[in-house]
Amino acid sequence: MRKKLPENYIPSIFNYCDRWCERCHFRSRCTLGSDPQLNEIENDMENVDEEKRMEMTIDYVANQFASIHEMIKEMIEKDGGNWEAFMKDLEENPVEIKEPTIGQSAIIELAKSYGYKVFDFFKENDWTNDPAQISSKILVLPEDLELHLKTMKTAFENIQFYAFFIGAKVHRALTGKANKELYDWDDPIQNDDNGSAKIAMIAIEKSTISWLAARKIFSELEDDSLTFLANLQRIKKELEKEFPDWKAFIRPGFDTEPNAQK
Ligand code: SF4
The missing domain is CATH 1.10.8 (Helicase, Ruva Protein; domain 3)
Structure with a gap:
């Protein structure tokens, strides 16, 4: 299920910001910064030690990947594509990433x-x-x-x-x-x-x-x-x-x- 976009949201703003959401002027207009799950985690993180904080961050990132995965699946199926065929193609034709010089x-x-x-x-x-x-x-x-x-x-x-x-x-x-x-x-x-x-x-x-x-x-x-x-x-x-x-x-x-x- 795709997340609802915030009002007046600014597309892709989170790609070129400094990711310091607590201080960000655009938080309410950013799909990442306004994510209620992130807000909740930030509050919970205030009272836990460094190790727990790391664990919570990893969980949050894993959940984000899972929802991106779902979103891509939804988009492919909406366009009439086949998810299994898409995944098989990815596996058989992996993208070649070049190393920097x-x-x-x-x-x-x-x-x-x-x-x-x-x-x-x-x-x-x-x-x-x-x-x-x-x-x-x-x-x-x-x-x-x-x-x-x-x-x-x-x-x-x-x-x-x-x-x-x-x-x-x-x-x-x-x-x-x-x-x-x-x-x-x-x-x-x-x-x-x-x-x-x-x-x-x-x-x-x-x-x-x-x-x-x-x-x-x-x-x-x-x-x-x-x-x-x-x-x-x-x-x-x-x-x-x-x-x-x-x-x-x-x-x-x-x-x-x-x-x-x-
Ligand atoms: S809310 Fe966070 S992720 Fe979004 S633009 Fe601001 S700093 Fe970047």
């Missing part, structure tokens, strides 16, 4: 390893999640403390949120570019790999701003932040060479609606 694979590795390094950094520096420890480490006037704590919290949240997201989007952009003939995109600008590169660039930009904000407040972060900033700049430079027109891609909603938050 050596250079493109190196960019994907670079972006993914940035995520793992950030993950390790926050694991080793658990004071970053403790406002009391943060307060004891920053030298500011008492009246400025609250603002600095808020800045740090936002910076650390952003850095962690985008850490793996960047690698995932760089991967999608470059594998998409390597397999262009499989997709129905003939526009040199408005295509999935360019759109994926654009959202990766936006996440790199937000992460860069966050590292800069953190290092401004914490002198002890200077060395680590410099390494991460250099990593981000390298990913950006390499991605820019592969997708020189990324800025021109128009993201549904974010680049089309007046006053949209990017």
